Amino acid sequence: MNGKKSVQEAFNETTYRIVGHGNRDVQVLKEAFEAVENNTASDIYGTGKVIEAFQSEMAKLLGKETAVFFPSGTMAQQIALRIWCDEKGLKTVAYHPLCHLEIHEQDGLKELHHIEPVLLADKDRLITLDDVLQMKEDIACLLLELPQREIGGQLPEYKELEAISAHCRAHGIKLHLDGARLLETLPYYGKTAAEICALFDSVYISLYKGIGGIAGAILAGSEDFTKPSKIWKRRHGGDLISLYPYIISSDYYFRQRVNKMQQYYEGAKELAALVNQCHAVTTLPNEPVSNMFHMHFQMSRERIEPILSSVYEATGIGLSAAIRPTGEHTSYCEISIGDKYADIPKEEVKGFILLLDKLMRESSSEQRSK
Amino acid sequence: MNGKKSVQEAFNETTYRIVGHGNRDVQVLKEAFEAVENNTASDIYGTGKVIEAFQSEMAKLLGKETAVFFPSGTMAQQIALRIWCDEKGLKTVAYHPLCHLEIHEQDGLKELHHIEPVLLADKDRLITLDDVLQMKEDIACLLLELPQREIGGQLPEYKELEAISAHCRAHGIKLHLDGARLLETLPYYGKTAAEICALFDSVYISLYKGIGGIAGAILAGSEDFTKPSKIWKRRHGGDLISLYPYIISSDYYFRQRVNKMQQYYEGAKELAALVNQCHAVTTLPNEPVSNMFHMHFQMSRERIEPILSSVYEATGIGLSAAIRPTGEHTSYCEISIGDKYADIPKEEVKGFILLLDKLMRESSSEQRSK
Structure with a gap:
């Protein structure tokens, strides 16, 4: 002492x-692979049973048509915003000043995609419906992070979330969920993941936070959205010949911890x-x-x-x-x-x-x- | 029959x-991890013994000051070209018409980095010194692929390579090596990897071709070059919290197959x-x-x-x-x-x-x- x-x-x-x-440590990987048959085939560039089965399971969990496995959330979220910007022909989005894309990604969104963010709300509080209503800029997409990690993991009331979603839908603004820790919010909201995701056009979840996998992320949405996301994944260099070390461990720890x-x-x-x-x-x-x-x-x-x-x-x-x-x-x-x-x-x-x-x-x- | x-x-x-x-299949991973201690710590966002030791070993192999582990060659090579273009303030490079970046990456180089390639040589033959001499465009970087995969893995004579390298150096053109299969060319050239890499300013090698790892790539060069490459790796979404599933297996199969x-x-x-x-x-x-x-x-x-x-x-x-x-x-x-x-x-x-x-x-x- x-x-x-x-x-x-x-x-x-x-x-x-x-x-x-x-x-x-390496035990995390070894435990996940212990019961996996040696002759289980690798995924190959985004195809194959091991990746397709997990993507289907995640799509179902999140109540979306399709889901795509990404090596990282950084890659998945930049791509999500890029797709919505391209669709609207407008390279402006809005998010919280302490959004992961703003403070942890070396400005990839700006440097690679030339997308400019509007920073909504003060750093030390959540984005509210009022912030969205008072925003002067035209935007292609609003990103909400649930829970807002950098301020201790705060959450808006569910009614506020519904109101923001309704506003965005009425005004042609896509709503993207940074749900790195989405599953961790379900007990508080008393909702299913699919119920919350229904408020959003696209959703990202992390597989190594509450789930505790090795690395990896899921990006989910309609087929129209995930199809181009695979092309962008290739462009980013994320369409690896084999992602199974992350997929199989994500699947294993998901089953172990989702409940x-x-x-x-x-x-x-x-x-x-x-x-x-x-x-x-x-x-x-x-x-x-x-x-x-x-x-x-x-x-x-x-x-x-x-x-x-x-x-x-x-x-x-x-x-x-x-x-x-x-x-x-x-x-x-x-x-x-x-x-x-x-x-x-x-x-x-x-x-x-x-x-x-x-x-x-x-x-x-x-x-x-x- | x-x-x-x-x-x-x-x-x-x-x-x-x-x-x-x-x-x-999964056996490839299991074999590589069999003798690895359970308490071997993960790399964390590009730091830690497991990644740093392997990067040092690869830098030594390639005779370069530093090396960086990337999840994919697609990511590593776009970033290499981007760095050389930024350094020169010129967004033009040259490579073979059947270069990986031209035909297998969904135009990531153009879509993400806005770099325009000059296509040197005919599709069915290697780039020669003459092609480089006759090139009218000013370029920041020339990429050579050894061996040129899409035409059966052909190689230029070593003297031709030396002459191209000397020309590039004399004319302020950076020379980048797509060495996905570089180690596989060493018996023919009768050279070490470091000797060949000395002709180039930056080098990429793959860890799942001749080496037979699960996935992954190395990008090597001077400290001035690899330092910004780590920033771009973060921007691309390739700076994963844990890359050890690829690093440990690359290291294992490298030792097994390099000779x-x-x-x-x-x-x-x-x-x-x-x-x-x-x-x-x-x-x-x-x-x-x-x-x-x-x-x-x-x-x-x-x-x-x-x-x-x-x-x-x-x-x-x-x-x-x-x-x-x-x-x-x-x-x-x-x-x-x-x-x-x-x-x-x-x-x-x-x-x-x-x-x-x-x-x-x-x-x-x-x-x-x-």
């Missing part, structure tokens, strides 16, 4: 993990309630609406990291190794509940929180007495 | 295969000599210069396919299931020698050729007597 280890080192040595499904989203959601709510009892920590949202939330510390990264290291070492429980500054005296980390949380005895979780609270109080009084 | 089976069905049922390394290129080359020469003794069949090139060649039939696809089916059924040896028409009365197939050819007793190969010769002669006399 000397806190000399880095937060990453201390995290790596813990027995229990609050977040995720476990380490991203555990309620459990992850309950875990997130339980943990957030405990966290909010801690000194100088709050969660965003206050009560989670999916399996994720952000923990905001009223302390700089430099001050919170050694405290977390100490708590990890003392309890054998790891929370997160990625603490990010939000200001000079504030920082946060992202929490996503998966399989691992349920492995920890409840008393141990409470012990973790009590110790975190104690060390943060001590640190704050030290700070005040300086 | 009734020839009622399709050529694909007959091929699938053969015991021996003249071409390739074996079926593209077998001479064997494959000798196999191709031996087989081509036999094939050229057959009635109404010739190979391109006449004597192979790598592990590959094309077999050209003086018969339509409709006539040759049942003959091949019969030979496959009678001998238990499969040659190819993909026969493509070249004209009304002519057709061809591509032959690439890998591990499988050495499994076939020589007498059986000769029996295969004798039967093929016999059935083709019979078919020709039937045709004449009609």
Whole structure:
């Protein structure tokens, strides 16, 4: 409990993990392939049973005519927006200022597709119907992310979503769903994936977030939409001769986890309630609406990291190794509940929180007495 | 021997295969991962030991400062050309009319990067120094493919290659190597990969041709070149959270096969000599210069396919299931020698050729007597 280890080192040595499904290592692949027959044929450039069967299953899940497997969501979503822009002959779309395409893709949408985004809403809140109504620009497509990851995984009320969808339909605006974590929102909404996707013209879901596959994404919509998406997939260099390492593992972990989203959601709510009892920590949202939330510390990264290291070492429980500054005296980390949380005895979780609270109080009084 | 089976069905049922390394099935992945420790950590978005170690090994092999692993050659090569075009501020490149970028990528280079190619040489022959000298257009980059796959895997003489390289260097034209099958050319040239790559500014090699991995490609060059290539990889959606299924299998099969290129080359020469003794069949090139060649039939696809089916059924040896028409009365197939050819007793190969010769002669006399 000397806190000399880095937060990453201390995290790596813990027995229990609050977040995720476990380490991203080769075991993830080996387990998925264990029961697969050796003579199972590879997909070949987007064709073959292994890819077609999974695509059909995903289309059914999402209530869309067709679905296409992509190596990444980055590729799938740029392509979705490009298709809608080409259809309307207008290279403008709208999305949230903290949209994945805006902050994590090296401007691929602009550099490769020359599509200009209108940034709707303030960074720290969700897009509302009002934002859409007040938008002056003509756009081909509006992208909504459910849940909005970069603000802790917040969700609009379902009625708001329906109203935005109705507006877009009435005004010839295509609505695209960044549903990287869509399945994780179903317990809160109390809806099926297909019911939510019916509000959207095109949908992307990730296969390595709540599902916990190795990599990969699904893009779904009507046949008119997915057909050109395969041509763009080839153009992007994503139409690989063999995608089965990702498809077979996605299929395996999908079956294993699709019905555990309620459990992850309950875990997130339980943990957030405990966290909010801690000194100088709050969660965003206050009560989670999916399996994720952000923990905001009223302390700089430099001050919170050694405290977390100490708590990890003392309890054998790891929370997160990625603490990010939000200001000079504030920082946060992202929490996503998966399989691992349920492995920890409840008393141990409470012990973790009590110790975190104690060390943060001590640190704050030290700070005040300086 | 009734020839009622399709050529694909007959091929699938053969015991021996003249071409390739074996079926593209899940066994390929399982074998590669068998000896890999379960706790081997995934690469994460292009970082981590598993990707960095392999990239270093490939950079060394190719004699370049750095190398980057890409999910596909399609992605790697478009990006290479884009970087050279951006550097020169000129969106024109030159390549062969049957270049992969021109005929197999749905015009990604044009649609995503707005780069216009000058098509050098006639379709049925290699690019020569004269073609480069006579080119009127100013270009940022010349792409050469070694061997030129779509014309049977032909190679320029090494002196010609050196002369083209010297010209490009003297005239500020970057030279890019489409070396999808580069390792397969080394026995003919009697050079190391690094010696050949020294003539080029950037190099791509494939990891699932002669090497026989699952998918993947390497792009190599100076640090100034590979650094922006990683940004473009992210833009294309190729910077996956985990590429290790492809990297680990590439590494495994690279070690297994890098020293077998001479064997494959000798196999191709031996087989081509036999094939050229057959009635109404010739190979391109006449004597192979790598592990590959094309077999050209003086018969339509409709006539040759049942003959091949019969030979496959009678001998238990499969040659190819993909026969493509070249004209009304002519057709061809591509032959690439890998591990499988050495499994076939020589007498059986000769029996295969004798039967093929016999059935083709019979078919020709039937045709004449009609």
